[in-house]
Amino acid sequence: MDLVRLLNWKVILEILILWIVIYRIFLFLKGTKAVYLLRGIIILVISLLLFQMFGLPVLTRILTYLFAFFLILIVIIFQPELREGLTRLGQRHIFHIELKKEDIEKSLREIVSGVGVLSRKKIGALIAIKREMGLKKFIESGLIVNAELSSELLQNIFYPSAPLHDGGVIVEGTKIVATSCLFPLSDNPGLGRTLGMRHRAAVGLSENTDALVIIVSEENGFISLAINGQLTRNLTPNDLFTILKGQLTKP
Structure with a gap:
């Protein structure tokens, strides 16, 4: 029972981390054509997590390959959008002084x-x-x-x-x-x-x-x-x- 609970918390943590990463990427690509491909990747990620939770190894393996393929496709096709996003991320100050x-x-x-x-x-x-x-x-x-x-x-x-x-x-x-x-x-x-x-x-x-x-x-x-x-x-x-x-x- 403890193992099941730990596994559930791990799954929840994975979903949370992936959601934050995807959301930040979405903000960077918002308004560009790359956002449509990103939506497809979000569906793949959700499906992948569901297959892992229900113990479907064959479908999990297939979606893992598809996910890797889509990531490579994004890098190749959407280089300008990704470059702009990384530039904007790099320009953000780590220590940002908030005014009153x-x-x-x-x-x-x-x-x-x-x-x-x-x-x-x-x-x-x-x-x-x-x-x-x-x-x-x-x-x-x-x-x-x-x-x-x-x-x-x-x-x-x-x-x-x-x-x-x-x-x-x-x-x-x-x-x-x-x-x-x-x-x-x-x-x-x-x-x-x-x-x-x-x-x-x-x-x-x-x-x-x-x-x-x-x-x-x-x-x-x-x-x-x-x-x-x-x-x-x-x-x-x-x-x-x-x-x-x-x-x-x-x-």
Whole structure:
């Protein structure tokens, strides 16, 4: 009886570990064609565990071979998606210092206040808020300032005649880390031809990192936000604050 109980706990532990691994892989491949093949692998894994639990050695052996075949197939066919996923995993900080909720809200109010003014004045802006993933190469593409974050400073940076208004600003915690940064342009055909360089740069950075990227259009003053390659447009300052707070204060 003790052996049976131990075996059951082992099976449960295996299922839990596999589920966590598959879920993380799914998050990395979400939005790509590789996710459809991953669903097939999930079915294989569940079937394999069930066959092991019910003691069906022949079917277990067959599915084990199929599982190995699908893993090799993923590596061969979906190299770009896997490379991007591993890159994003490698960019995550092992030791991530969490800000207090009060500090997060204070920083967000400064950002949203500045964005609101820029929106009313129809001054273009591009602001990336760092989360867990490192933005070192993007920071190094601009001018490192490490200045205290404030609404006024953001407005001054993006003022059309200011020397630092081109490129994007990177914010980390309560600091403006760098200005005039270069972000990668998205080649997503679904964005349409009407979007300008700022919007494509915002989506591009959000595709490659977990940063939250704010855009203010200089044509109409509309506020947009890019998260994980998805662009939400025509936000009010209140909408922007609510979404940012929800993203940055997740439990």
